[in-house]
Amino acid sequence: MAKQTPFFSSISRLYPHVRPIMPRLVLGLVSALMASLVALAIPQVLRVLINDWLQPGGSSQAVWIASAVILVLGIAEAGLVALRRQFVINPATTVETRMRVSLYDHLQDLAVSFHDRWGSGQLLSRAMTDLNFLRRWMAFGAIMLVVTTLTVVIGVVVMFAMSWQLALIFLAAAVPIMIYGFRFRTRFSKVARRSQDQAGDLATTVEESVHGIRVLKAFGRSREALENFNEQAEELRQTEIVKARHLAAFSLVVTLLPELALGAGLVVGIMLAAGGQLSIGSLVAFFATAAVIAAPVEFCGMLLAMALTAKTAVDRHFEVMDAVNTITSPDEPRRPAELRGALGFHNATFAFEDAPEKPVLKDICLDIRPGETMALVGITGSGKSALLQLVPRLFEVTAGSVTIDGVDLREFSVEELRTIVSVAFEDTTLFSSSVRDNVLLGVQGQESPERREEILAEALDTAQAHFAYSLPEGLDTLIGEEGLSLSGGQRQRIALARAVAAKPKVLVLVLDDPLSALDVNTEELVEARLRVVLADTTTLIVAHRPSTVALADRVALLEDGRIAAVGTHTELLAENSHYRYVIASLDPEPRDLDSELSALEAEEVSR
The missing domain is CATH 3.40.50.300 (P-loop containing nucleotide triphosphate hydrolases)
Structure with a gap:
């Protein structure tokens, strides 16, 4: 089990990557927050409408005015939500791409001993699944978690301004939610990490099975491979079920307790209104405000789960990025006065x-x-x-x-x-490219096209790989992943030709x-x-x-x-x-x- 690190300690490591797009993220945050404030303003319009305009002998024009105001606020809220998406989606995908390229570059640089220890599926899941999730969290989860928190805080302050008695009842439900939330965070973090690691192991198994499909078929081991894969898939399924149960239990708590508080608040509110301590408009506005912040409260379970999963994704990403390359160039490289090859x-x-x-x-x-x-x-x-x-x-x-x-x-x-x-x-390791590209892999880019063709022909002739010319598309034939479309002898000859083709620089x-x-x-x-x-x-x-x-x-x-x-x-x-x-x-x-x-x-x- 990987060592658990504090949430903010892990998330703060994203800052160097996020810093260039921080202005866009702040604008997205402001847009989302303004949308929430607009939603909170609608109950206040209802309070004024009921208390001041819906009086005996009042004009029906007031209803139309209030309806128009609410319509404008609704349109403004929708526009601000769309604006948030415009601000954050493009920069978030830019960060994802840069982090993915940086990870790939680091993997290319790391020593062979590192790759001997790590399964390819684990690295693949970090490069694809984890970074994809981080992009979605930066563009949505992180912003909405902040906005949800501020919306609830502002909403509770507004509720206190309308009726401190009802607000206290609603706030009382927050105490057990906070206590359970701390336990949820600890448990969910561990199971989220286990799930992502198991997904990486499963990806490794799939990759190994695909690459070794000829061996599995030749030895009749497909059934055993399937059983092994099924065990791993079932283990991942059980972990995902545990994750879902933790999230469901937390969602139950954050949904049920506020609803119970609102039920109790409704009874007390009616009593206060009947006693003249609370206006009808304030009572309606209070519960309309409660309805506005109820959705963020219920939503916070999913947002918290996203945040914890993002924290795990960050930890997994930097496990690779923190790996030190032990084979490096000196600060002041040397070379012999004359390269002879001794x-x-x-x-x-x-x-x-x-x-x-x-x-x-x-x-x-x-x-x-x-x-x-x-x-x-x-x-x-x-x-x-x-x-x-x-x-x-x-x-x-x-x-x-x-x-x-x-x-x-x-x-x-x-x-x-x-x-x-x-x-x-x-x-031999060949790449999913043409014969030409594989053979010329080690040839320097400054060579002219004519010279590259000469090197290619000489290398194929030296390796006795003339069969390449008779392939369906000649030297431009794509040879498939790791060259598995070729025989063993053909692959070896292409690989040898690749080594020979580097001769202009090889001693x-x-x-x-x-x-x-x-x-x-x-x-x-x-x-x-x-x-x-x-x-x-x-x-x-x-x-x-x-x-x-x-x-x-x-x-x-x-x-x-x-x-x-x-x-x-x-x-x-x-x-x-x-x-x-x-x-x-x-x-x-x-x-x-x-x-x-x-x-x-x-x-x-x-x-």
């Missing part, structure tokens, strides 16, 4: 934040020469992928250092470092086994092209297959988070028994069915 690990140690006592990598010492291809091998869990992710600073070393051309990576600006280093992962290429889904023949073609295109590029590649290892200049053997040996493939085979064990246990060469099918189709065409 990559060095100097007693580099790395441990995850939640397990600092169990380092994944320990005192890594490794030097990779400019233009050299170094393969990393080791059994599962030896730390190969973690080592690669130190190079673009997706993770940060906890001790020691990693350097490019003798300069510590922490002395580079993060933006420049990630133009120097290009990465291709085994688990270090990090490949986390990006060829694992390719058959041997395709891999050999890709490797041959890589050697030509990236002849001057330093390459560090995780190898899970003997064919990849054999193509590297040198091989580094990882064992239990340490570099156990470095040498050529032939040297290590002859000298290191653990290396021979690892090579023997590497994955067998897979069959790329897509390539085989394409070859068969070409053969049929040739016949």
Whole structure:
């Protein structure tokens, strides 16, 4: 359970975002308050009409005049309500958009370790549902809560001016409402937070199920996934029911007690009028005023619930915004006088934040020469992928250092470092865009259109991704969310092409086994092209297959988070028994069915 913070402490954090639109919000508040004052003025017109004009022998013209005044007041009230909406709706949506963009920008900036801890659904619910609710609260709930409070206070003062005895009876109902309201606030805040967190968890489940739909279907686990989702949905439903019960109980109290007070006040009022202590007009005006403020009193339950939910939304938003990015650029970045691409690990140690006592990598010492291809091998869990992710600073070393051309990576600006280093992962991530946009993702914007097309063609050729040209719309084909419309081998080739396309600015290429889904023949073609295109590029590649290892200049053997040996493939085979064990246990060469099918189709065409 997240720590509870005071209401005004949480809401005050919105001020920097709201400050630019504060004049518009104040105008909206004034418009809404004037509308309420106009509504309170109508009972006074009735009081004057009854006491002064509806006397024996009075003129019927007075009734028409009073009716006209009431009509004008009603039109004015409606106009002021419309004016309030005009003042606040546009600026409130502007604040919502700015906060959403700011949140997205912050998420892009945060370290990978943050995203490893947070479910995507939780972040999605904060970016969409919570901010949408905050916009509605700023445009309506906050203003109406202030206006409702002032309307009730002003209305009670007017009621005291007409009859202090009846006003005391009405005011007596406020004491138990205030006592119950304090309990309601505490209980509703907790259940509102639980509801919003559960909604985020449910969104995470939906997203994971959609992305993993092929796995669920292939293993026949759709029923189990549905049952799990149903349990979460039912848990959220029960929480929403608890919320509704709390709100219903509070609404019952704030509706029933004022109505009882008005009933008792009616009896006392009639007695006072009969005794000559209260005029008929004042009695009518008193109850007309009570009717005007009864609606805000009944409405305050919903407004208070909105305020408490908004407070929770603010807390959830700033939970993300307060997360500190641990991987930042130095105040005065450095870079080598000449970028050659020499990559060095100097007693580099790395441990995850939640397990600092169990380092994944320990005192890594490794030097990779400019233009050299170094393969990393080791059994599962030896730390190969973690080592690669130190190079673009997706993770940060906890001790020691990693350097490019003798300069510590922490002395580079993060933006420049990630133009120097290009990465291709085994688990390919593509975006819901065209093949062209995915491949050119890392290409600098200042490149001319002609140059971009040259880079695109070269990258696709290097990655043996010629299939992209035969897609329904060629390179402009939208490949679907995360590239799921493509096969595994096709996705890997597009991802590899994306890494290769950044070559004009890349001096270090990090490949986390990006060829694992390719058959041997395709891999050999890709490797041959890589050697030509990236002849001057330093390459560090995780190898899970003997064919990849054999193509590297040198091989580094990882064992239990340490570099156990470095040498050529032939040297290590002859000298290191653990290396021979690892090579023997590497994955067998897979069959790329897509390539085989394409070859068969070409053969049929040739016949």
